[in-house]
Amino acid sequence: MxxxxxxxxxxxxxxxxxxxxxxxxxxxxxxxxxxxxRYRAAFIIMGLTFFCLEVWQYARADSESKRLAHEHQEEQLxxxxxxxxxxxxxxxxxxxxxxxxxxxxxxxxxxxxxxxxARRSTLKKETLSLCTEMESWAKQYNKTHPFPxxxxxxxxxxxxxxxxxxxxxxxxxxxxxxxxxxxLAIVQQYGAKGVDVRMIEQQSSYGYIPGDLVPKLRAFxxxxxxxxxxxx
Numbered sequence: 001m002x003x004x005x006x007x008x009x010x011x012x013x014x015x016x017x018x019x020x021x022x023x024x025x026x027x028x029x030x031x032x033x034x035x036x037x038r039y040r041a042a043f044i045i046m047g048l049t050f051f052c053l054e055v056w057q058y059a060r061a062d063s064e065s066k067r068l069a070h071e072h073q074e075e076q077l078x079x080x081x082x083x084x085x086x087x088x089x090x091x092x093x094x095x096x097x098x099x100x101x102x103x104x105x106x107x108x109x110x111x112x113x114x115x116x117x118a119r120r121s122t123l124k125k126e127t128l129s130l131c132t133e134m135e136s137w138a139k140q141y142n143k144t145h146p147f148p149x150x151x152x153x154x155x156x157x158x159x160x161x162x163x164x165x166x167x168x169x170x171x172x173x174x175x176x177x178x179x180x181x182x183x184l185a186i187v188q189q190y191g192a193k194g195v196d197v198r199m200i201e202q203q204s205s206y207g208y209i210p211g212d213l214v215p216k217l218r219a220f221x222x223x224x225x226x227x228x229x230x231x232x
Contacts, residue, residue, distance in 0.1 A: 008057045015050035019043060123189055123228045127221040130186060131214045134179050141171060176209050183209060183217070190220045193230055 022043050031039050148163040150156035156164070184204040191197040203210050210216075225231055 008053050008060070012050060012053045012057070015046045015053065018046045019050065022046070123186070124221045124224045124226070127186055127217050130179065130182055131217050131221075134175075134183075134214055137178065138175070141174070145171065172208075180204060180209055183213060186217065193228075195220055195223070195230070 022039055026039050145167070148160065148167055150160045150164075184201070187197045187200050187204065191201065200210060200213065200216065223230055
């Protein structure tokens with residue numbers, strides 16, 4: 001596989017050396033009227049090559065910097081989603097443990113322990129709740145931010161296409177930012193149970209929520225029993 005960064009660097013180095021060599025040659029051996037245009041042409045070509053390679057190198061560095069910043073932001077969002085999920089789990093357990101330590105009735109303690117056992121997995125409930133939130137958000141967003149349809153659906157103008165692309169990008173960004181971390185955290189829990197979620201994880205890691213994620217999550221939830229175990 002070609003290393004474009006190395007090729008660009010070598011190209012810049014060669015163009016720079018070439019311009020220097022032409023300059024030295026013109027100084028040491030002043031060109032005649034017949035040869036001066038050759039030197040000028042060579043100098044201009046190498047100068048343009050040097051400039052284009054510098055611009056290309058800058059564009060690649062800027063693109064890579066933005067990509068790394070985006071990946072860092074997505075990683076932070078995933079970590080925040082996982083942290084919120086774990087905090088919710090710990091809060092529920094702490095409440096139950098507090099109730100246990102404050103109760104001395106063995107029968108009531110047994111009932112609380114049974115309740116804790118029954119609620120030890122809230123994955124199914126959280127999955128269905130997230131699906132409902134995602135669907136409700138999409139409906140509300142479409143009401144408050146209607147899609148900019150074209151006056152002539154068969155022939156949209158450039159301005160109409162730009163408005164539609166902006167709408168799609170904005171809605172996808174807000175949708176992914178709002179639900180991406182939680183969705184990925186839930187999907188990874190199904191993966192830990194043996195459900196094949198590799199494709200969804202890969203898409204979500206790029207900050208993209210698949211369009212069919214909600215029905216897939218509902219299908220995953222329907223495969224769990226009340227204890228959070230996969231049904232046979």
